[in-house]
Amino acid sequence: MQVQLETLGQLERRLSFAIPREEIAKQVDARLKRVAKTAKIDGFRPGKAPLSIVSQQFGFRVQEEVLGETVERSFGEAVAKDQIQVAGYPRFEPKEGSSEEGDFEFVATFEVYPEVKLGDFAGKxxxxxxxxxxxxEIDKTLDILRKQRTRYERVERAAANEDRVIIDFVGTIDGVAFDGGTAQNYAFLLGKGQMLPEFEAGIVGMKEDEAKDVTVNFPADYQGKDVAGKTAVFAITVKNVAEAKLPEVNEEFAKSLGIADxxxxxxxxxxxxxxxxxxxxxxxxxxxxxxxxxxxxxxxxxxxxxxxxxxxxxxxxxxxxxxxxxxxxxxxxxxxxxxxxxxxxxxxxxxxxxxxxxxxxxxxxxxxxxxxxxxxxxxxxxxxxxxxxxxxxxxxxxxxxxxxxxxxxxxxxxxxxxxxxxxxxxxxxxxxxxx
Incomplete structure (x- = not known):
């Protein structure tokens, strides 16, 4: 097999090689004979069709398969012989200007692994x-574990930051309700940035069963494009105000963490x-x-x-x-x-x-x-x-x-x-x- 290797760049290479047409023809003929033994072709019993008919029906596909396999094998043998380390997959193409009568000529474009020269770590x-x-650190961790086990207890006072509130709300823009602006029994924690600042600020100070209209200006870059940059009025009713209760660090708490006694x-x-x-x-x-x-x-x-x-x-x-x-x-x-x-x-x-x-x-x-x-x-x-x-x-x-x-x-x-x-x-x- 004739082989020619070119350097196209720092890592890019091109390998040109030719495969004798007779070699492909022999392999195609041998494979068609194997196919003919089991081929199902209309008008013939399985495996009884003449080789010429089998060739007409399967010849092109078989030649493509044989040629593809031979190209890959020939490339592999060529780079192995020259100990070329191929990085990734090569791109195979027929060589420009190759004759349709002579040998099959291909070019494979690929990259090689770079030479790695290890640097000096001394002084780095x-x-x-x-x-x-x-x-x-133990106290901080225990505090986190306590917060993870937070309970919320109903209170009759006005809502403050850190409280959990449950509300109903209906939002309107120019008096018209908009998608996503209405909810019932919606629970969230005040002061945690879960809602827009004006929305949360309007709820602070409200008590259970109290109703109030709160004006909210949606930011121009708000994720809801339909309301971005617009002003909405939310009719809010507070259904429940509850304050956080953290468990004490005691025997019961220790048991909840898996300490049996x-x-x-x-x-x-x-x-x-x-x-x-x-x-x-x-x-x-x-x-x-x-x-x-x-x-x-x-x-x-x-x-x-x-x-x-x-x-x-x-x-x-x-x-x-x-x-x-x-x-x-x-x-x-x-x-x-x-x-x-x-x-x-x-x-x-x-x-x-x-x-x-x-x-x-x-x-x-x-x-x-x-x-x-x-x-x-x-x-x-x-x-x-x-x-x-x-x-x-x-x-x-x-x-x-x-x-x-x-x-x-x-x-x-x-x-x-x-x-x-x-x-x-x-x-x-x-x-x-x-x-």
């Missing part, structure tokens, strides 16, 4: 966040243990993200467009699956490739560099590392032994822990070479909590 400052779990000291220890595990996980994730950013900054790489496009496709599929899982029709949410391009580029960049980093420094995870990660993951479940057994039941289930162990090795290696700068991080910031 990488932030390593730190946080120690103290009584203050209601011992408050045990409860705090349990909360501390869970919190330390979660804090450790989040600190580790922050440090890993900082290391990955340092890897990208230290080792620039030309990214194959084909790999980026494949990653964009994967991210879009994941986003669609997430929407479906949340009960949202993906057709209602436009997902353009541009939305995923930056993330896809980062993933491809990291994938290329990490592969070289692991290979060059022997950072493949060891069995005991994977086992330690599985043991730690299992602690989040009621029966850790069953969880550990589940992971080792099937080889593919180890992929997640193996990936985590690999990332740990990379992070530890980079931090050992770079200048790790410890920085205390706030509890609320780390946990992503709102005040």
């Amino acid at each position: 400052e990488i932030e390593k966040p730190t946080l120690s779990v103290s009584d203050a 209601g011992d408050i000291a045990k409860m705090r220890e349990e909360v501390k243990s869970n919190l330390e595990r979660e804090v450790k996980f989040r600190l580790k994730a922050r440090a890993k993200e900082n290391v990955m950013s340092a890897i990208i900054e230290t080792t620039p790489v030309d990214l194959p467009k084909a790999l980026v496009q494949l990653e964009i496709g994967r991210l879009a599929e994941q986003a669609q699956a997430d929407l479906k899982q949340r009960g949202i029709d993906p057709k209602l949410v436009p997902l353009s490739p541009a939305m995923f391009e930056q993330q896809a580029q980062r993933r491809v960049h990291l994938g290329l560099v990490l592969a070289e980093l692991v290979k060059a420094n022997g950072l493949e995870p060891k069995a005991e590392q994977i086992k330690a990660i599985i043991d730690e993951l299992a602690q989040n479940y009621e029966d850790p032994t069953d969880v550990v057994a589940w992971y080792y039941e099937k080889r593919e289930r180890l992929a997640g822990p193996e990936s985590m162990a690999l990332e740990d090795n990379v992070v530890d290696f980079v931090l050992s070479k770079a200048k790790a700068v410890e920085k205390a991080v706030g509890f609320d910031e780390l946990m992503g909590q709102q005040g």
